[in-house]
Amino acid sequence: MSESNSVLVGQKPAMNYVLACITLFHSGAKEINVKARGRAISRAVDVVEILRRRFLPDVKIKSVGIGTQQLPATNQPGATTNVSTIEIVLTKG
Amino acid sequence: MSESNSVLVGQKPAMNYVLACITLFHSGAKEINVKARGRAISRAVDVVEILRRRFLPDVKIKSVGIGTQQLPATNQPGATTNVSTIEIVLTKG
Numbered sequence: 030m031s032e033s034n035s036v037l038v039g040q041k042p043a044m045n046y047v048l049a050c051i052t053l054f055h056s057g058a059k060e061i062n063v064k065a066r067g068r069a070i071s072r073a074v075d076v077v078e079i080l081r082r083r084f085l086p087d088v089k090i091k092s093v094g095i096g097t098q099q100l101p102a103t104n105q106p107g108a109t110t111n112v113s114t115i116e117i118v119l120t121k122g
Numbered sequence: 123m124s125e126s127n128s129v130l131v132g133q134k135p136a137m138n139y140v141l142a143c144i145t146l147f148h149s150g151a152k153e154i155n156v157k158a159r160g161r162a163i164s165r166a167v168d169v170v171e172i173l174r175r176r177f178l179p180d181v182k183i184k185s186v187g188i189g190t191q192q193l194p195a196t197n198q199p200g201a202t203t204n205v206s207t208i209e210i211v212l213t214k215g
């Protein structure tokens with residue numbers, strides 16, 4: 030899957046990312062990768078649920094994966110901190 | 123799967139729920155259901171990642187499911203509000 034079909038969910042309102050997904054599907058994408066890390070994980074789930082229940086009921090969840098990413102710690106140079114990640118793959122039939 | 127093997131993740135520190143999972147597996151559970159809703163979803167992912175990476179590396183993620191739950195709205199009687207949910211099924215080989 031091309032990286033251009035990814036939506037990285039951050040701190041903006043969920044509806045911004047819902048609209049990004051709708052735009053991608055309307056422009057012909059068959060598969061979208063919704064990704065988030067840390068506190069934004071709950072928002073990524075909200076985005077997918079709003080998208081499927083309110084806007085595009087024919088979108089299916091292909092897979093949900095969780096993982097851990099190591100990031101450089103902001104307060105200590107050289108140290109790393111772990112952050113949880115989620116990746117939800119959506120397909121439109 | 124029996125309901126007793128569920129861990130419902132809420133607002134306490136992630137380590138509390140990690141310990142609950144370890145206790146369940148040590149008492150012989152083969153499968154544990156880690157559930158959360160709303161803002162606690164990110165913490166549920168943290169719990170599973172801490173459990174697998176730091177304590178029980180042989181625990182596998184069997185499935186991750188997301189969904190929506192309708193709750194009665196707290197401010198308007200009769201109205202409902204939607205909350206996202208996650209359910210992560212863990213197995214120990």
